[in-house]
Structure formats: C-alpha cells, structure tokens
Amino acid sequence: METPASPRVLVVGLDPYRIGGSFDPAPLAAAIDKGLATFAEHGVGVETCLIGPDGDDEEAAVVAKALRSHAWDCVVVGGGLRQSDDQLALFEQVINLIHRHAPAAAIAFNRSPSTMYEAAARRIE
Incomplete structure (x- = not known):
C-alpha cells in the first residue's frame, strides 16, 4: 500500500494492445503487469500512461x-x-512534455518491463 511519503513514479510507454500487425500483445502485457507489481513490493507508488x-x-x-x-x-x-526509429518523433514529444509538465521529476529508461522498477530506483531517493 502506498503511503503519502512514498515516491510516485509514472511509466510512459506503448500500449501493447495497440501495436498492431502480427504482434501478440499478451506476453508483453503480462510482463508489464509483473514489472509494475515490483513497485508495490518496494512500497513505491506507480501509475502507467500507455499510448498507442x-x-x-x-x-x-x-x-x-x-x-x-x-x-x-x-x-x-x-x-x-x-x-x-518509427517512434522517434513520439519519443521526442514525450521527453519535451516531461520537461514542460513535470520538470522536477527525474527521467529514467528501462530495458524491458522487468526492469521498470530498477530504472526508477536509480533516480528516486
């Protein structure tokens, strides 16, 4: 359970159900859910913003x-x-939105859904 003093993390990424093509979104969605559960294990509040x-x-x-x-x-x-490379313009847009709307927030990059918490942990106290 999140406490008022616990860090707050927002994860911004692509919605696996909106990637399209022959891609099977279920394994990636399950990996995201598992990665998000790690935040709760460490008492860190997390929310997602998944875009298509x-x-x-x-x-x-x-x-x-x-x-x-x-x-x-x-x-x-x-x-x-x-x-x-297909998402470069969207990536730049997201970074600039973070800079504009959450200038005090640290920015972290994960390698996979399983490393979301580790990425955030590098930047939060």
Whole structure:
C-alpha cells in the first residue's frame, strides 16, 4: 500500500494492445503487469500512461494529462518509445512534455518491463 511519503513514479510507454500487425500483445502485457507489481513490493507508488502508436488518440494530450495529475518523483520512459526509429518523433514529444509538465521529476529508461522498477530506483531517493 502506498503511503503519502512514498515516491510516485509514472511509466510512459506503448500500449501493447495497440501495436498492431502480427504482434501478440499478451506476453508483453503480462510482463508489464509483473514489472509494475515490483513497485508495490518496494512500497513505491506507480501509475502507467500507455499510448498507442496507431494515432487513435492525441498522444501529447494523454501524456500531458498524466504528467499533470500528480507531482511525480520519476518518469520511466519505456523502450518501445525509444528503440524504434518509427517512434522517434513520439519519443521526442514525450521527453519535451516531461520537461514542460513535470520538470522536477527525474527521467529514467528501462530495458524491458522487468526492469521498470530498477530504472526508477536509480533516480528516486
């Protein structure tokens, strides 16, 4: 259970159910859920902001709303946004939104869903 003094982390990434193509989203979604459970094990509050690369929503508005919803100690930016040349413009947009709407938050990058907590832990006290 999160306490008022516990760190708050926002994870921004691609929604595995909106990646499309022949990609099976279930294993990635399960890995994300497992990675998020690690935060609770360490008493760290976490929320997700999963966006779609499919253009069905206004990614900037969705991310900005999530960033303004709390005072975040850290924002973890998922690998799906960073590791694809196709997502470069969206990645840049997310980083600039973090800078604008959560300037006090540390920014961390994970390697996989299983390393979300480790990425945040490097940046939170």
